[in-house]
Amino acid sequence: MSVSTGTRGETVPTAPPGNPAVDTADVAALLERGRALSTPVLRAAVDRLAPPMNTVAAYHFGWIDAHGRPADGDGGKAVRPALALISAEAAGAAPEVGVPGAVAVELVHNFSLLHDDLMDGDEQRRHRDTVWKVHGPAQAILVGDALFALANELLLEIGTVEAGRATRRLTTATRKLIDGQAQDISYEHRERVTVEECLEMEGNKTGALLACAVSIGAVLGGADDRTADKLEEYGYHLGLAFQAIDDLLGIWGDPVATGKQTWSDLRQRKKSLPVVAALAAGGPASERLGELLAADAKSIDFDSFSEEEFATRAALIEEAGGREWTSQEARRQHAVAIEALHEVDLPARVRAQLTALADFVVVRKR
Amino acid sequence: MSVSTGTRGETVPTAPPGNPAVDTADVAALLERGRALSTPVLRAAVDRLAPPMNTVAAYHFGWIDAHGRPADGDGGKAVRPALALISAEAAGAAPEVGVPGAVAVELVHNFSLLHDDLMDGDEQRRHRDTVWKVHGPAQAILVGDALFALANELLLEIGTVEAGRATRRLTTATRKLIDGQAQDISYEHRERVTVEECLEMEGNKTGALLACAVSIGAVLGGADDRTADKLEEYGYHLGLAFQAIDDLLGIWGDPVATGKQTWSDLRQRKKSLPVVAALAAGGPASERLGELLAADAKSIDFDSFSEEEFATRAALIEEAGGREWTSQEARRQHAVAIEALHEVDLPARVRAQLTALADFVVVRKR
Numbered sequence: 001m002s003v004s005t006g007t008r009g010e011t012v013p014t015a016p017p018g019n020p021a022v023d024t025a026d027v028a029a030l031l032e033r034g035r036a037l038s039t040p041v042l043r044a045a046v047d048r049l050a051p052p053m054n055t056v057a058a059y060h061f062g063w064i065d066a067h068g069r070p071a072d073g074d075g076g077k078a079v080r081p082a083l084a085l086i087s088a089e090a091a092g093a094a095p096e097v098g099v100p101g102a103v104a105v106e107l108v109h110n111f112s113l114l115h116d117d118l119m120d121g122d123e124q125r126r127h128r129d130t131v132w133k134v135h136g137p138a139q140a141i142l143v144g145d146a147l148f149a150l151a152n153e154l155l156l157e158i159g160t161v162e163a164g165r166a167t168r169r170l171t172t173a174t175r176k177l178i179d180g181q182a183q184d185i186s187y188e189h190r191e192r193v194t195v196e197e198c199l200e201m202e203g204n205k206t207g208a209l210l211a212c213a214v215s216i217g218a219v220l221g222g223a224d225d226r227t228a229d230k231l232e233e234y235g236y237h238l239g240l241a242f243q244a245i246d247d248l249l250g251i252w253g254d255p256v257a258t259g260k261q262t263w264s265d266l267r268q269r270k271k272s273l274p275v276v277a278a279l280a281a282g283g284p285a286s287e288r289l290g291e292l293l294a295a296d297a298k299s300i301d302f303d304s305f306s307e308e309e310f311a312t313r314a315a316l317i318e319e320a321g322g323r324e325w326t327s328q329e330a331r332r333q334h335a336v337a338i339e340a341l342h343e344v345d346l347p348a349r350v351r352a353q354l355t356a357l358a359d360f361v362v363v364r365k366r
Numbered sequence: 367m368s369v370s371t372g373t374r375g376e377t378v379p380t381a382p383p384g385n386p387a388v389d390t391a392d393v394a395a396l397l398e399r400g401r402a403l404s405t406p407v408l409r410a411a412v413d414r415l416a417p418p419m420n421t422v423a424a425y426h427f428g429w430i431d432a433h434g435r436p437a438d439g440d441g442g443k444a445v446r447p448a449l450a451l452i453s454a455e456a457a458g459a460a461p462e463v464g465v466p467g468a469v470a471v472e473l474v475h476n477f478s479l480l481h482d483d484l485m486d487g488d489e490q491r492r493h494r495d496t497v498w499k500v501h502g503p504a505q506a507i508l509v510g511d512a513l514f515a516l517a518n519e520l521l522l523e524i525g526t527v528e529a530g531r532a533t534r535r536l537t538t539a540t541r542k543l544i545d546g547q548a549q550d551i552s553y554e555h556r557e558r559v560t561v562e563e564c565l566e567m568e569g570n571k572t573g574a575l576l577a578c579a580v581s582i583g584a585v586l587g588g589a590d591d592r593t594a595d596k597l598e599e600y601g602y603h604l605g606l607a608f609q610a611i612d613d614l615l616g617i618w619g620d621p622v623a624t625g626k627q628t629w630s631d632l633r634q635r636k637k638s639l640p641v642v643a644a645l646a647a648g649g650p651a652s653e654r655l656g657e658l659l660a661a662d663a664k665s666i667d668f669d670s671f672s673e674e675e676f677a678t679r680a681a682l683i684e685e686a687g688g689r690e691w692t693s694q695e696a697r698r699q700h701a702v703a704i705e706a707l708h709e710v711d712l713p714a715r716v717r718a719q720l721t722a723l724a725d726f727v728v729v730r731k732r
Contacts, residue, residue: 119504138485156534164530168522179416
C-alpha cells in the first residue's frame with residue numbers, strides 16, 4: 001500500500017483476488033482520506049514545537065531523514081485517523097469535524113511510541129532507527145511529552161463543551177495506554193503470564209486508544225455518551241482483534257511486508273498471545289516450549305540464536321495450538337466489535353465503513 | 367520550616383527578627399493550608415495509578431522510602447498549592463474550589479521533575495535519590511507520563527466549562543515547561559547564552575507553571591479571562607523572582623538550608639542568571655571568568671575540582687557583578703509582579719496574601 005503525506009492520493013490499490021468479504025478499494029480510500037485530511041493539521045501542530053523538538057518530531061513521523069533532508073517515510077497504516085473521521089460521520093457531522101480528534105489521537109499514539117521505544121530499547125521502527133537512537137534519550141522523552149501536551153492543546157483550543165468531553169475521553173485512554181505499558185514491562189520480568197493478563201494488557205495498550213479514535217469524532221460532532229460508549233466498545237474489541245493479528249505477524253509475518261525481522265517478537269522474548277496461549281494449553285509441545293523459553297530467559301547466547309532455533313520455538317507454539325487460538329481470538333474480537341455496532345443507531349454508510357475497516361484489520365498482512 | 371503531609375499543622379514557625387516586610391507566620395499558615403487541603407486529594411489521585419506506578423510515585427513524593435516503608439519526606443515548599451487556593455478566593459470562591467487546580471499543578475510540576483532528573487542525570491532531589499536512580503529510567507518515564515495524564519483527568523472529570531478552560535491553561539503552561547527544558551538542554555552545549563535567553567528559559571521553566579497556579583483556582587471559581595490573565599502576569603514575574611533567588615541559592619546558598627551541595631549550580635556547570643550576567647558584564651573579572659569556564663567545559667578533571675576552585679569562580683561571578691545583578695533582578699521581577707495586582711479588582715485580603723507570598727519568595731533562604 002502506498003503512503004502519501006499531505007496530499008490526497010489519486011490512486012488506491014485494487015482489491016486482491018479471492019477475498020470477497022472485504023472491499024479493499026473502499027478501505028484504502030478511507031485510510032487515504034484519513035491521512036489526507038489529518039496530515040496537514042498534524043504537520044502544522046508539530047510546527048508549533050520549539051527547535052529542536054520540531055525537527056525531532058518530523059524525523060519520527062518520517063517527514064525528514066536523520067540529516068534533516070525531506071523524506072517520504074512510512075507514517076504507519078493510519079487506521080486511527082480514518083476511524084476518527086468516520087466517527088464524526090457516525091454523529092451525522094462532516095468528516096472534517098473529526099480532524100482535530102484524529103490528530104490528537106495520532107499525537108498520543110506517537111507520544112507512546114517515542115517513550116515505549118526508549119523504555120523497551122527498541123532500535124528500529126517503520127524501517128528506520130528510532131528517535132532515541134538518532135537524537136538521544138533526552139529528546140525522545142522531551143518530544144514525547146510535547147506531543148502529549150500538543151494533543152490536549154489542539155482539542156481544548158476548540159473551546160466547546162464537546163471538546164472538553166473529547167479531551168476527557170482521550171485522557172482516560174492515555175492513562176490506560178500507560179497502564180498497559182507498565183503491565184508489559186512488569187510481564188517481561190515474570191516467567192508466566194496468563195492469557196487473561198495478556199488480553200488485559202493488550203486492551204490497555206491497543207484497545208483503549210483505538211476505542212477513543214472511534215468515539216472522538218462523534219463526541220466532537222455532538223453525540224451523546226451512550227453512542228460514544230458503544231462506538232468505543234466496537235473500537236476496543238477492534239483493537240484487540242488488531243493486536244491479535246499483530247501478534248501473529250510478529251512471529252509468522254512476512255518480513256518484506258511487515259518491515260520487521262523474521263521471528264521479531266520471539267527475538268524480543270515478547271509474551272504475546274500465541275506464546276501465552278501455547279504455554280497455557282498443556283500437552284507435550286506446550287511443556288517443551290515452556291522448558292525452552294525458561295532456559296532462553298537465562299541464556300547468555302540468546303542474541304546469537306540461529307534462524308533454526310527461532311523456527312523450532314515457532315513450530316512448538318503452533319503445535320501447542322497458540323497460532324490457531326490467536327487466529328480464532330482475532331475472529332472472536334472482530335465479531336464482538338461488529339455486535340456492538342448493532343446496539344447503536346448509525347447511518348447505513350457509516351456502519352458499512354466500520355464493518356469494512358474491521359474486516360481489513362483481521363485480513364491485513366502488515 | 368516543618369513539613370506535614372495529610373494533616374493540618376497546628377504550629378507555624380515564628381517570624382524571624384529584623385524582617386518586618388514579611389509576615390512569616392501568615393505565609394507559613396498559607397503554605398500549610400495549601401498542603402493540608404491538597405495533599406489528601408493528591409494522595410488519592412496517585413492511588414489511582416496501577417502498580418508499581420503508585421509505589422514509584424509515592425516514593426517520589428516522599429510518602430514512602432526506597433524499601434516501601436512509610437516516610438515523612440520533604441514534599442517541597444508547596445508554594446504552588448498555596449497560590450492555587452488563594453487564586454480561588456481571588457474569584458470570590460471558597461479556597462476548596464482551587465483544590466483540583468492545586469493538585470493538577472502539583473502533578474504537572476512533579477511530572478517535569480521526574481523527566482528532567484532523568485534527562486539531566488540528576489541523582490539527588492529533596493535530600494533523596496531520584497526515581498530513576500532507585501526504580502530505573504523506565505519507571506521515571508512511565509510515572510512522569512502517568513502524573514501528567516492524571517493532572518488532566520482530575521480537572522476534566524469536574525465536567526464544567528470552567529474546568530475545560532482551566533485544563534487549557536494548564537496545557538499551555540505544560541508546553542512552555544517543556545519548551546524551557548528543551549532550551550535548558552540546548553544551552554548546555556553552547557559556550558555563551560545571553561541574559562535574555564536565560565530569562566526566557568527561566569520564564570518557561572518556572573514562570574509559566576507558577577502563573578498557572580495563580581490563575582487556575584480563579585478560573586475554576588468562574589473568573590473571566592482578563593482577571594485570569596492579570597493573575598498569571600503576577601505569577602509569571604513571581605516565578606522569575608523565585609528563579610533568580612534559586613539561582614543565587616544555587617551558588618551562595620547554605621547547604622544545610624537548601625539540602626544541596628556547596629556551589630551546587632557551579633558543579634553542574636549551570637548557565638544560571640548570576641553566571642550569564644557576569645559573563646555579559648565585561649571587564650577583567652568577567653573576562654577571567656569566561657576563560658576559566660571555557661577551560662572547565664573541556665576539562666577532564668572537572669569532577670575532582672576542590673572547594674577552592676569553585677570558590678574562585680563564585681568570587682569572580684560576584685566581582686563581575688553577577689550576584690548583585692541577579693539580586694536586583696529578583697527585586698525588579700517582584701515589583702512587576704506586585705504591579706500586575708494593581709490592575710485587577712481583588713478582595714483586600716487576597717491582595718495582602720499574594721503580596722506576602724511574593725515577599726516570602728524573595729527573602730527565603732531555601
